Amino acid sequence: MATATYPPPPPFYRLYKDYLQNPKSAPEPPPPIEGTYVCFGGSYTTDDLLPSLEEQGVRQLYPKGPNVDFKKELRSLNRELQLHILELADVLVERPSQYARRVEEISLIFKNLHHLLNSLRPHQARATLIHILELQIQRRKQALEDIKSLGMWLEFLGKEAMWLWSQNWLWFGCANSCRREEAQR
Template sequence: MATATYPPPPPFYRLYKDYNENPKSIPEHPPPIEGTYMCFSGNYTTDDVLPSLEEQGVRQLYPKEPNVDFKKELGSLNRELQLHILELADVLVERPSQYARRVEDISLVFKNLHHLLNSLRPHQARATLIHVLELQTQRRKQAVDDIKSGEKSCRNFSWSLSEP
């Protein structure tokens, strides 16, 4: 029984058979999905909203104002985390049976740190996109400069060959 090494192309390739003669003959792109959709038996939504800590049942340790100073609050939570870890070490030495409360405190600080960092993701995505676009612009300008300098060197080279 012989089988093909590669599977056949999907049937929608026929929609593009006249592309070489008429590039406008291809079908329209499907509209973007809005709202909820199902993927791999799971319901997902296109609204990427970070749920608040209260919605997750976690106590918020930093101010609930809209303009949070992330640097200050992350530093504060980091110091608090270090303090709780030192307290945990002390409790493990002095009173080992009382470690659970300290571990819960550390878990709470980690959840707050994690939430603060996740709220910075949109800013990180914008900054990354800006950086990538600046690099692409720089590379393209460099490529144009290389082409221009290559043309000059080719002209100089051809002149030097024509001279006696």
Template sequence: MATATYPPPPPFYRLYKDYNVNPKSIPEPPPPIEGTYVCFGGNYNTDDVLPSLEEQGVRQLYPKEPNVDFKKELRSLSRELQLHILELADVLVERPSQYARRVEDISLIFKNLHHLLNSFRPHQARATLIHVLELQIQRRKQAVEDIKRQREEVQKLPKEALGTLAGQ
């Protein structure tokens, strides 16, 4: 029984058969997907919004104000995490049966830290983009200065050559 090594091309390849003659004959791409869609069995949403902790059923440990001081709150949650880890170690030594509550508290702190860091991502991306653009501007200005310097040196060469020839 003979079988093909590769499967046949998909049927929509026929839409592109006149491309060499008329490149504008190809169909327009499909419009962008908006809303929810399914990909590899998972439901995804095109609205890139971070759900709040309350929507996820988690108690929020930092203030709910819109302008959160990320540095202060991250530092505070980190200290609280250290304290709870030390308390967990103490509980495991003194009262091992009561460790579950401490682990839940640590889990809650980690979820709050994770959410706070994810809330900071847009600010971080904006700052990174600004930094990259400033570096590009700086490199381009340096390149322009190098070109100007090289041009001035090249313009001096014929004058020096003429002066050397005239002196002989």
């Protein structure tokens, strides 16, 4: 029984066979999906919103509201995480059967940390974009300066070449007139 290394192409490839000769012969792409959709059994949404911890069924350990001091809260959660990890190590040594509660507390702290970090992603993206644009401006200014200095260098070389050409012209002119005088004698 023979098996193919690769599966056959999907049947709709025939719709695109005349695309190079006539690009309008291919069907239009489907419109973008809006709202919710299912992929690999999971329900997803096209909204670019970060769901709150309450929507995810997780208790929020930091204050609610738009005026959250991210730096302070991240440090606080990080210290709390360190404390809970030390407590987990202590519990594992002294009372190994009671570790589950500590692990759940650590999981809750991690979920809160991740949510805070994900809340910072739009700010990070904006700052990264600003940095990239500033670098582009700086590179373009540097390229402009390089072009200006190259133009000045070429102008200098042109003047130098003209001066040398005029000197050679005078020298060749004198040499030719001297030769003519010698030839006439």
